Amino acid sequence: MAKVIRAARLRDSFPSASRVRDLLIALEHGLELERYGEYLFDARTGIPNLASVTRVATDVEIIESGGLSSDAAAREYARRLRRLRPIPVDEIETAIRRFDPREGRVEIRVRVTKLDGSGRFTRISVDLSSTQARWIRPVLRLDDEGVRVALTEPVQTMIYRHAAFDAEMLFVRLAELEGVEVQRVERGMIGPLLFAVPGPAGLETLAEPSGDALADGWRRVLESQGLERAVTLGAFQTDIAAIDIKTEKSNDPLAPLLHDRLGDSAAQAHAVSREASAFKVYRDCKFVASREMRVVPESLMQAAGTRNLIYELR
Numbered sequence: 001m002a003k004v005i006r007a008a009r010l011r012d013s014f015p016s017a018s019r020v021r022d023l024l025i026a027l028e029h030g031l032e033l034e035r036y037g038e039y040l041f042d043a044r045t046g047i048p049n050l051a052s053v054t055r056v057a058t059d060v061e062i063i064e065s066g067g068l069s070s071d072a073a074a075r076e077y078a079r080r081l082r083r084l085r086p087i088p089v090d091e092i093e094t095a096i097r098r099f100d101p102r103e104g105r106v107e108i109r110v111r112v113t114k115l116d117g118s119g120r121f122t123r124i125s126v127d128l129s130s131t132q133a134r135w136i137r138p139v140l141r142l143d144d145e146g147v148r149v150a151l152t153e154p155v156q157t158m159i160y161r162h163a164a165f166d167a168e169m170l171f172v173r174l175a176e177l178e179g180v181e182v183q184r185v186e187r188g189m190i191g192p193l194l195f196a197v198p199g200p201a202g203l204e205t206l207a208e209p210s211g212d213a214l215a216d217g218w219r220r221v222l223e224s225q226g227l228e229r230a231v232t233l234g235a236f237q238t239d240i241a242a243i244d245i246k247t248e249k250s251n252d253p254l255a256p257l258l259h260d261r262l263g264d265s266a267a268q269a270h271a272v273s274r275e276a277s278a279f280k281v282y283r284d285c286k287f288v289a290s291r292e293m294r295v296v297p298e299s300l301m302q303a304a305g306t307r308n309l310i311y312e313l314r
Contacts, residue, residue: 001024001193002024002025003313004193004232004234004288005017005020005021005234006021007288007311007313008190008286008288010188010236011188013125013186013187013188013238014123014188014189014190014236014238015087015113015121015122015123015188015190016087016113019085019086020121020190022084022085023048023056023087024048025084025086026056026059026084026086027056030056030059030077033073033076033077033080035059035073035077036055039055040052041206041207042119042207043207043209044118044119044207045193045209046194046195046206046207047115047119047120047121047190047193049119050089053087053088053115056081056086059081060086060088063078063081063082087113087121088113089114089115090113090114090115090160091112091113091114092111092112092113092159093111093112093113094109094111095108095109095111096108097109097127105129105130106129106130107127107128107129108128108129109126110125110126110128110159111123111125111126112124112126112163114160114163116163117163117164118164118189118191119191119192120189120190120191120192121189121191122163122187122188122190123187123188123189124163124170124185124186124187125184125185125186125187125188126159126170126174126184126185127182127183127184127185128180128181128182128183129183130179130181155174155177155180158170158174158177159174166241167185167186167187167281168185168239168241170185171241182279183242183243183244184240184242184243184244185240185242186239186240186241187237187238187239187240188238189237189239190236191236192207192209192214192215192234193207193232193234194206194207194209194214194215194232194233194234195207195230195231195232196222196227196231197230198229198230202228203222203227203228203231205222212254213253213254213300213303214233214235214254214297214300217295217299218233218296221292221293221295221296225292231290231292231293232288232313233287233288233289233290233293233296233297234287234289235254235285236285236286236287236288237252237254237255237283237285238252238283238284238285239252239255239281240281240282240283241279241280241281242279242280242282245279245280245281246280247282248280249281249282250281250282250306251282251284251306251307251308252283252284252285252304252306253297253300253303253304253306253308254285254300256283256304257283284308285306285308286309286310287308287310287311288310288311288313289310289311291314294310294312297310298310
């Protein structure tokens with residue numbers, strides 16, 4: 001999994017590849033030092049599940065508070081974890097991009113990184129601003145020097161609540177908040193990461209997703225080719241809604257634009273909700289695949305008419 005994520009060459013719009021790697025290392029240390037007997041992975045995505053990620057996050061908190069030193073193995077485990085920064089279950093960061101007290105305008109970037117309900121690590125980046133001084137206080141908490149900023153509870157709750165939805169939907173919902181101007185919403189998602197490794201009965205899959213073209217193609221290749229060596233296939237999607245996008249398009253063979261997935265009445269209602277916001281949507285996806293598995297994203301691209309990066313894992 002670490003090799004697949006490294007091969008994907010993830011930008012800042014995705015969850016931190018190095019912190020996901022540190023999570024995997026922490027899981028390995030926990031097994032090696034018998035802190036835990038097993039970890040569980042989400043069958044939909046091949047990614048460590050919520051309980052496993054929470055175990056590591058809890059251990060990090062205990063170690064930072066001075067605990068976990070009951071025996072030699074625990075002390076060694078704590079020593080190793082102090083050198084790592086495992087990705088947490090969720091994390092929110094806010095940063096000021098520009099602050100002009102004369103105009104009463106503050107521009108900020110919000111980043112929420114979390115293991116979302118789909119079982120994938122997701123990073124949501126939101127660029128927003130407030131141009132009316134009287135609305136800064138209800139929407140943002142800004143210190144007197146304009147150095148630090150934090151979201152108030154309604155804005156933070158809305159971002160978390162819509163974390164598993166399209167960037168387009170989150171953009172529309174945030175734009176409904178009085179006093180907020182939204183410029184950009186972007187999601188970067190890790191997964192699913194599908195693996196098959198040699199076992200006593202031949203290749204054994206470590207995830208069993210279903211219901212989408214990627215999983216179906218993966219399963220067909222495994223069943224038809226009689227593979228013997230370990231193989232993998234990973235998808236890394238981005239989903240952007242922004243006012244500076246010129247042409248609306250989906251270059252993601254796994255996810256057409258939202259209005260193309262809605263029925264007639266729902267599409268009409270959605271078009272009305274978008275009228276007030278002059279943004280457009282762009283989707284993309286890149287893949288990491290073993291040589292034998294390249295045929296899966298290639299066939300998806302051909303069917304959808306997209307052109308996507310495929311990094312071959314050697």
